[in-house]
Amino acid sequence: MCGRHKVTDESTIAEPGERVLTEVKGVEIAVFNVDGEYYALANFCPHQSGPLCEGPTQGRVTVDDDLEWGYDDEERHVVCPWHGWIFDVTTGTNIDAEQYAVPTYDVEVDDGVVFIVT
Numbered sequence: 001m002c003g004r005h006k007v008t009d010e011s012t013i014a015e016p017g018e019r020v021l022t023e024v025k026g027v028e029i030a031v032f033n034v035d036g037e038y039y040a041l042a043n044f045c046p047h048q049s050g051p052l053c054e055g056p057t058q059g060r061v062t063v064d065d066d067l068e069w070g071y072d073d074e075e076r077h078v079v080c081p082w083h084g085w086i087f088d089v090t091t092g093t094n095i096d097a098e099q100y101a102v103p104t105y106d107v108e109v110d111d112g113v114v115f116i117v118t
């Protein structure tokens with residue numbers, strides 16, 4: 001599966017929060033625009049194999065070292081539509097248990113075209 005695989009024209013996912021699903025050699029992968037940066041994740045939830053990348057994105061509640069509550073409104077967390085496990089799109093890791101992670105892929109943009117690099 002090594003190589004560079006065309007996904008879409010950049011204009012398709014130019015706005016933060018947009019995403020596109022594609023398939024590379026039998027593997028479903030989503031490319032997300034998070035605040036102008038692109039991230040690619042396998043569309044596979046490690047809980048029970050749900051279509052993780054088809055769920056909504058959202059911010060998250062945070063608690064700092066002084067136990068002050070806050071809210072990170074950067075919508076970089078995708079919620080699995082089956083049972084609600086939440087993953088950070090930028091790292092592929094589950095926000096509650098980092099041992100649960102989904103494969104991530106490098107993304108390149110070349111002359112207005114988005115590629116996944118495997």
Ligand code: FES
Pocket residue numbers: 045046047048049050051052080081082083084085
């Ligand atoms: S399959 Fe994703 S949370 Fe259960």
